[in-house]
Amino acid sequence: MKTSIHKFLILFLLSLNSLSAQTFIQGYADVANQVTQANITNNLTQFEALGVKYRGTAALQNTLDWLKNKYLSYGYTAGQMVEDSYLYSGSTCKNLILTKIGTVHPTTFVIVCGHYDTVTGTGTNDNGSGTSILLEIARLLQNVPTEYSIKFINFSGEEDGLRGSQHYVASVVNGTTPKMDIKLVFNIDEVGGVAGMVNNTITCDVDQSTPTSNNAASAVVTNELATCVDLYSPLNTYINFADATDYIPFENNGEIITGFYETNISTRPHTANDFLVNMDPVYVYNVAKAAVGATMHFAIANTSLGRDDFDANYQVSFFPNPTKEFLNINSGILTGSSYQFSLIDINGKVVLEKAINNPKQLENINITSLSKGVYLASLHVGDKKVSKKIVIE
Numbered sequence: 001m002k003t004s005i006h007k008f009l010i011l012f013l014l015s016l017n018s019l020s021a022q023t024f025i026q027g028y029a030d031v032a033n034q035v036t037q038a039n040i041t042n043n044l045t046q047f048e049a050l051g052v053k054y055r056g057t058a059a060l061q062n063t064l065d066w067l068k069n070k071y072l073s074y075g076y077t078a079g080q081m082v083e084d085s086y087l088y089s090g091s092t093c094k095n096l097i098l099t100k101i102g103t104v105h106p107t108t109f110v111i112v113c114g115h116y117d118t119v120t121g122t123g124t125n126d127n128g129s130g131t132s133i134l135l136e137i138a139r140l141l142q143n144v145p146t147e148y149s150i151k152f153i154n155f156s157g158e159e160d161g162l163r164g165s166q167h168y169v170a171s172v173v174n175g176t177t178p179k180m181d182i183k184l185v186f187n188i189d190e191v192g193g194v195a196g197m198v199n200n201t202i203t204c205d206v207d208q209s210t211p212t213s214n215n216a217a218s219a220v221v222t223n224e225l226a227t228c229v230d231l232y233s234p235l236n237t238y239i240n241f242a243d244a245t246d247y248i249p250f251e252n253n254g255e256i257i258t259g260f261y262e263t264n265i266s267t268r269p270h271t272a273n274d275f276l277v278n279m280d281p282v283y284v285y286n287v288a289k290a291a292v293g294a295t296m297h298f299a300i301a302n303t304s305l306g307r308d309d310f311d312a313n314y315q316v317s318f319f320p321n322p323t324k325e326f327l328n329i330n331s332g333i334l335t336g337s338s339y340q341f342s343l344i345d346i347n348g349k350v351v352l353e354k355a356i357n358n359p360k361q362l363e364n365i366n367i368t369s370l371s372k373g374v375y376l377a378s379l380h381v382g383d384k385k386v387s388k389k390i391v392i393e
Contacts, residue, residue, distance in 0.1 A: 022227045025296075027303025031140050032232040032292040039139070040285045043070075043132035044192075044276050048124040053117050055160060056091035063116055064094055067135070067154055071098050074139045077335045079361045086157075086167040093117075093156040095164045098138060099361060101330045102299065104147035106319045108181045110299045111151045112137060112291075113165070113246055114188040115158030124276045125192030126269035127158070130260075133188050133288045137295050143315075146299035148183055155246050158189075159270075165246035169253050184221050184298060187247040187259035191287045193280035194264045201236040202229055202287055205259040207251050208241050214256050218242070222258040225294050232293025233286050238263050260287060313386050318377045322391035329356075329363045329379065332386075340380040341365065343390075345373065367392060 050066060051059035068081060076098060084095040096116075102108070114130030122128070131154065138152050157163030173180045193199030204226045207218035226237040240261070242248070247257040262283075268274040296303075315332030329341060339359055343352040351370060356363055370392055378387040 022224060022231070022297065024231050025303070028293050028296045028301065029232055031144060031296060031301070031303065032289045034140055035136055035285060035288045035292060037282065037285045039136055040132050040288055041276075041281050043135055044124055044128050044279070044281060044284065047128035047131060048122045048276055051122060052120065053123060054119055055088060055093050055117065055157065060093070060117060060156065064096055064154075064156075067096055067116065067131075070135050071138060075142045075333060076100075076138070077333050079331060079335070079359065080333075084164075084168055084172060086163070086171070088157060088160060088163045093164060095156055095168055096154040097168075098152040100138075100141065100146070100150045100152070101315070101317060101332070101361070102147050102149040103145050103302070103317065104300075105183075106149055106317065106328070106330065108183050109149045109151050110146075110183050110295065111153060111185045111250070112188070112295055113151075113153040113155060113185065115155040115164065115246055117156045117159050117164075118274070119159040120270050121268075121272045121274040123269065123274050125262075125266055125274050125279050126190045127188075129190060129192035129262075129279065129284050129287075130188035132284060133191065133291050136288045137292050140292055141295065141299075141301070144296070145302045146296070147302065148299040150295065150299050158246055162244070162246055162249055166249045169249040173250075173253065173255075182250070182255050184256040184258065185247050185250045186225070186291075186294065186298060187245055187257065188287075188291060189245040189259065189261060190266070190269060191260050191262050191284060192266065193262050193283035194266050195278050195280055197264045197280070199262070199264055199280045199283035200234070201238050201263040202290060203238045203240045203261045203263045204229070205242040205247070205257075205261055206239055207257050209251065211252070211254060214251065214254055217256045218251075218258060221256055221298070224297065225258050225260075228294035228297050229290040233290035235286050235290055260291065313388075314384065316379055316386040316388075318388055318390050322393045323367065324393050325366070325368050327365045327367050327377070327390065329365060331359055331361060331363070331379065331381070334379070334381045334384060334386070336381040342378045342380075343367070343370070344376040344378065346375075351375070
């Protein structure tokens with residue numbers, strides 16, 4: 001939850017609209033319109049029933065398990081999920097990261113995030129609302145190909161001072177060699193609205209703080225986010241300063257950030273009365289539609305490619321292609337305790353064969369011993385096989 005109460009309007013130049021060059025995409029609307037009120041309300045109800053999700057509690061672990069089971073029920077695999085653990089104040093806390101690999105830019109990520117920990121109460125608004133929307137975006141995009149990779153991140157430790165997101169940026173984003181390539185961070189926190197009020201406006205957060213090097217880019221993507229709200233939901237938009245929530249450690253790291261936050265600010269969060277009855281679930285539903293459209297826009301979804309075609313190859317990919325020294329294997333939604341990888345040359349000869357046990361979502365194969373040319377890369381898992389052409393330069 002943000003700590004400030006007062007909101008300040010930021011005036012945008014109308015010329016920013018020309019930078020985004022956004023138009024209505026029927027395929028995006030078709031997916032956004034598959035958000036259901038029943039799913040949103042059920043997720044909020046289940047989140048509330050899990051109790052107070054503070055560090056060190058069984059409720060926090062139970063919520064993590066609930067999230068994992070939700071993602072599995074949508075068709076994701078255990079291999080696509082990673083628990084990022086850290087120790088704070090004597091308690092082990094865990095972020096949950098679900099990765100969906102892109103088809104064109106597999107190593108560049110759109111991060112869609114929100115926290116699932118709560119303090120004092122069940123936190124149905126703060127941040128069951130954002131959590132329910134992350135789940136709905138992930139559900140609807142599971143078999144929609146996107147050019148950019150997406151990381152759905154459920155952070156813990158937000159209520160302890162952004163501990164989970166701080167740890168992730170320091171240990172994972174900056175701990176990757178080379179540093180993780182992030183296109184932008186889209187955070188969703190406390191978007192439940194207030195029961196009994198007219199909740200027809202969503203606040204879009206823009207970076208206006210130091211470092212200033214990423215402010216202009218944040219202004220552009222926040223303008224794009226506001227345009228997506230207009231295109232794919234019935235909501236109005238309000239632009240406001242980015243404030244104390246999980247995009248801040250990314251912002252301090254020089255990343256491009258934006259986010260959603262409720263415009264009618266509830267007084268219930270951080271109290272024992274942060275319940276569904278005090279929220280507006282229809283508002284959460286409308287915010288979810290906007291968020292689905294925005295995520296597809298940021299990650300560049302390909303809705304013209306049939307989902308059956310995408311899933312026919314189990315979302316498996318090999319990259320980079322062409323390649324020189326290493327080949328990454330993305331096992332997609334194939335599941336198994338091991339798989340067999342092989343490279344076959346144009347004469348039909350198997351030139352490389354490797355059994356990989358307990359595979360991660362991404363495995364790296366050294367191909368420096370192979371000659372330049374065209375090869376067939378094949379991945380076998382049980383009775384399933386995916387083969388694709390690759391070029392070694």
